[in-house]
Amino acid sequence: MLDRTLKGSQKYWGWLIFLLIMMGIGFLVYLYQFKVGLRITGMSRDVSWGLYISQLTYLVGIAAGGVMVVLPCYLHDYKAFARITVLGEGLAIASVLMCFLFVMVDLGQVTRMFNIILYPHPKSILFWDMIVLNVYLFLNILIGWNVVAAERKGIHYQKWVKVLIYISIPWAFSIHTVTAFLYAGLPGRHYWLTAIMAPRFLASAFCAGPAVLLLICLIVRKVTKFDPGIKQMRTLGGIIAYAFVLNIFFFLLEVFTAFYSQIPGDMHSLVYLFAGLDGYGKLVPWMWTFAVVSVVAIVLLVVPATRRKEDTLMVACIAVIIATWIDKGLGLIIGGFVPDPFGKVFEYWPTTPEILITLGVYATGFFILTVFFKMVVSIKEEVGA
Amino acid sequence: MGVDRRQFLKIAGLSTLAGLGGKTAFELLAPGDVEAALPLMKAKRWAMVVDMRRLNEEAMKKLQKACHYAHNVPDFGDPKVEIKWIWAEEFKHAFPDHENEYVPEKVAHEKVLLLCNHCSNPPCCRVCPTGATWQREDGIVMMDWHRCIGCRFCMAGCPYGSRSFNWGDPRKAPKALNPDFPTNPEFPTRSKGVVEKCTFCDERLAKGLLPACVEAADKIGKDLLIFGDLADPDSNVRQALGKHFTIRRKPELGTSPNIYYIV
Numbered sequence: 132m133l134d135r136t137l138k139g140s141q142k143y144w145g146w147l148i149f150l151l152i153m154m155g156i157g158f159l160v161y162l163y164q165f166k167v168g169l170r171i172t173g174m175s176r177d178v179s180w181g182l183y184i185s186q187l188t189y190l191v192g193i194a195a196g197g198v199m200v201v202l203p204c205y206l207h208d209y210k211a212f213a214r215i216t217v218l219g220e221g222l223a224i225a226s227v228l229m230c231f232l233f234v235m236v237d238l239g240q241v242t243r244m245f246n247i248i249l250y251p252h253p254k255s256i257l258f259w260d261m262i263v264l265n266v267y268l269f270l271n272i273l274i275g276w277n278v279v280a281a282e283r284k285g286i287h288y289q290k291w292v293k294v295l296i297y298i299s300i301p302w303a304f305s306i307h308t309v310t311a312f313l314y315a316g317l318p319g320r321h322y323w324l325t326a327i328m329a330p331r332f333l334a335s336a337f338c339a340g341p342a343v344l345l346l347i348c349l350i351v352r353k354v355t356k357f358d359p360g361i362k363q364m365r366t367l368g369g370i371i372a373y374a375f376v377l378n379i380f381f382f383l384l385e386v387f388t389a390f391y392s393q394i395p396g397d398m399h400s401l402v403y404l405f406a407g408l409d410g411y412g413k414l415v416p417w418m419w420t421f422a423v424v425s426v427v428a429i430v431l432l433v434v435p436a437t438r439r440k441e442d443t444l445m446v447a448c449i450a451v452i453i454a455t456w457i458d459k460g461l462g463l464i465i466g467g468f469v470p471d472p473f474g475k476v477f478e479y480w481p482t483t484p485e486i487l488i489t490l491g492v493y494a495t496g497f498f499i500l501t502v503f504f505k506m507v508v509s510i511k512e513e514v515g516a
Numbered sequence: 517m518g519v520d521r522r523q524f525l526k527i528a529g530l531s532t533l534a535g536l537g538g539k540t541a542f543e544l545l546a547p548g549d550v551e552a553a554l555p556l557m558k559a560k561r562w563a564m565v566v567d568m569r570r571l572n573e574e575a576m577k578k579l580q581k582a583c584h585y586a587h588n589v590p591d592f593g594d595p596k597v598e599i600k601w602i603w604a605e606e607f608k609h610a611f612p613d614h615e616n617e618y619v620p621e622k623v624a625h626e627k628v629l630l631l632c633n634h635c636s637n638p639p640c641c642r643v644c645p646t647g648a649t650w651q652r653e654d655g656i657v658m659m660d661w662h663r664c665i666g667c668r669f670c671m672a673g674c675p676y677g678s679r680s681f682n683w684g685d686p687r688k689a690p691k692a693l694n695p696d697f698p699t700n701p702e703f704p705t706r707s708k709g710v711v712e713k714c715t716f717c718d719e720r721l722a723k724g725l726l727p728a729c730v731e732a733a734d735k736i737g738k739d740l741l742i743f744g745d746l747a748d749p750d751s752n753v754r755q756a757l758g759k760h761f762t763i764r765r766k767p768e769l770g771t772s773p774n775i776y777y778i779v
Contacts, residue, residue, distance in 0.1 A: 167684060167685070167708075168682065168683055168684040168685060168708035168709055169666075169681075169683050169684075169708075169709065170597050170683035170684040172683075174683070175595070175596040175597065175683075176595070176596070176597070176598055176599075176671075176677075176680055176681065177677070179668045179671040179672060179681060180668060180672060234667075237667070237668075238665050238666050238667055238709070239664070239665070239666015239667075239668070239681065239682065239708065239709025239710055239711075240664065240665050240666045240707070240709040240710060241665075241666075243646075243663070243664075243665045243666075244665060246645075246646040246648070246663055246665050247645045247646055247665065249646075250646045250647050250648075250663065252644060252645055252646060252647050254642050254643075255642070255643050255644055255645040255669065256643065257643070257645040257667060257669055258645050261645075313669075314672075317639065317643070317672055317673050317675075318639050318673075318675050318769040318770065318771065319639075319674075319675025319676075319766065319769055320672065320675075395615070467672075468672075471677055472612075472674070472675055472676055472677040473605060473609035473610070473612060473677055474608070474609055474612035475609060477595070477596075
C-alpha cells in the first residue's frame with residue numbers, strides 16, 4: 132500500500148521536499164542543542180517548561196480530537212463519517228508522533244530516556260502519559276492500516292479491528308485527561324491547580340482536532356478526486372461549534388472563580404496573561420488576540436448561515452485553531468510558571484533555535500500526515516469511494 | 517546508612533596499604549562493623565531551624581559560599597540559567613502568603629535563607645518519572661544525577677523554587693566567575709541536562725560531619741542554624757522549636773517542610 136506514496140504530482144513532491152528541508156534545519160539546530168544544552172532555549176530556572184511542552188500539550192489535544200469522527204460513527208451509527216474516520220486516525224498518528232518528538236527535544240538527557248521504562252514510577256503522571264500515548268498510537272496505526280487495507284481489497288475489515296476501535300474511543304479521552312493531570316495535581320501552581328483542567332483540555336481538543344480535520348477535508352477535496360462530503364463537513368462544523376463554546380465557557384469559569392474569590396494566587400497568572408504583572412506583559416497582545424479570535428469563531432460557528440457556508444466555516448476553523456493554540460499552546464504552560472513560587476515575574480520567550488526545532492518537529496508531523504493521507508486517498512480514488 | 521563506593525574503595529585501599537590484604541577489607545566492612553569503622557550521623561527525620569533574628573545578609577552570603585564551594589555549584593552570572601542550592605531572598609518573596617504591608621521595616625527588607633525544605637511529603641519525588649529524586653528513610657530528599665533524564669517535572673512540582681536545572685554544561689561556566697572550578701575535587705561535578713538541589717550534605721553526614729552551611733554558621737555564631745533529628749524529642753531542633761515561635765514556608769500545601777524559621 133505504501134507504494135502509492137511514491138507516485139504523486141509535482142506539487143506533492145514539492146511540498147514533501149519543503150517539509151524535508153524544514154526537518155533538516157530543525158535537526159541540525161537540535162544537534163546544536165544536544166551539544167550545548169537547553170540553554171539555547173528561552174527557558175529558565177523560573178519558567179522551566181516552554182514551547183516544546185506547550186506543543187506536546189496542544190498536540191495531545193489534536194490527537195484526541197480525531198475521536199470526534201470515530202465516536203459518532205461507531206457509537207451513534209452515524210454512517211456518513213465512515214468515509215473519513217481513517218483521516219481522524221491518520222491525524223492522531225501524526226500528532227502522537229509529534230508529541231513524542233516534543234518530549235524528546237525537551238529532555239535534558241535524552242539518551243537516558245528509557246529510564247522511564249527501566250525504573251518505572253507509577254506515582255508519576257508522566258509514566259502514565261507515556262503509557263496512554265503509546266497505546267493510543269499503536270491502536271490508531273493498527274486500526275488505520277487494517278481499515279485502509281480492507282478498503283483496498285473491497286472487503287469489510289475483520290472483527291478484531293472493530294474491538295480495537297471500541298477501545299480507542301475511551302482511550303482518546305484518557306490521553307487528554309492524563310495530560311491534564313500532569314498539570315492539575317501540582318501544589319503551588321495556582322493556574323493549573325483546578326479540577327476543571329481535564330474538561331477544559333477535552334473541550335479544546337474536541338474543537339481543535341475536528342477543525343484541523345475539516346481543513347484537511349477541504350484540502351483533500353481540492354487536490355484529489357476524493358470528496359469527503361459536504362454532509363460530513365457540516366456535521367463536523369456542528370461538533371466544532373459545541374466544543375468551542377464549551378471550551379470558552381470553561382475558561383470563563385476559571386476567570387469567575389479567580390476574580391470573584393479575589394484570591395491573589397488564583398488571579399495572578401490571568402492578570403499576567405491579559406494585563407501584565409509588575410510591568411511585564413509579553414503575552415498580553417497574544418491573549419487579547421485569543422479573546423478577539425474566539426469571539427469571531429463563536430459568531431461564525433453559532434450563526435447557522437455562516438456555519439453552513441463553506442468559506443465562512445473555513446474561516447471559523449482557522450479562528451478555532453488560532454484561539455486554542457494561543458490558549459493551550461502558549462498561555463497555559465507559560466502562565467502556569469508566571470509568577471514563580473516567590474511571586475516574582477521572570478518572563479519567557481522562545482529563542483530562534485527553539486522555534487526552528489519546533490518547526491522541524493511540526494514539519495515531521497506534516498510529512499507523516501501527508502504521506503499517510505496520500506496513501507489513503509489514492510486507495511479511495513482507486514476504489515472510487 | 518551504608519558505605520558508598522568511594523568510601524569502600526578508600527577503606528579497601530588503605531587497609532591494603534597497611535598490609536592487611538584485600539580479604540581483610542571485606543571483613544572490615546562486614547555489617548555492623550561499618551558503623552564502628554566510620555563515625556556516621558544518623559537520624560529518623562533531619563530538620564533545620566534557621567534563626568532569622570540573628571542571621572544577616574552578609575552571613576548568608578558566607579553560608580552560600582561554603583555550600584556552593586563544597587558542592588561545585590558554578591556561578592553563571594545570569595539569573596536565567598543560575599544554579600543555587602542555598603540563597604537569600606526577601607521576606608515577601610520567601611513567604612508570599614504572609615501578605616502584610618505593615619510588617620516592621622526590619623522584617624520587610626531583611627532577607628531569608630532559603631534551601632530545599634526536605635519535605636516529609638515531597639511533591640517532587642511524587643512526580644519524578646524515574647525515581648531520580650527520592651526520599652531517604654531519614655527524610656532527606658536525594659538526587660541521582662546519573663538517573664535524571666532532565667524532564668524538569670520536579671521543578672514544576674516544587675512549590676518552593678528549590679530546584680535548579682543545568683541548562684548548560686556546569687564545567688563550562690564562565691572562567692572569570694569560577695576561577696578555581698571545580699572547587700571541591702571530592703564532590704562530583706554534574707553534567708548538563710540534569711536537575712540539582714541541596715541534599716542536606718548527605719556526603720558529609722555519612723562521614724559524621726555537619727552540613728557545610730551549618731558548619732559555616734557555627735563559625736559566625738552559636739545556633740544560627742540548628743540541625744538535628746526532628747523525631748527525637750530531646751534533640752537540639754526539638755528544643756529550639758519548643759522554645760521559640762517558628763514558621764515554615766507554605767505549610768498549607770501539605771508538603772510538611774522541614775526547615776523552620778525563628779522570626
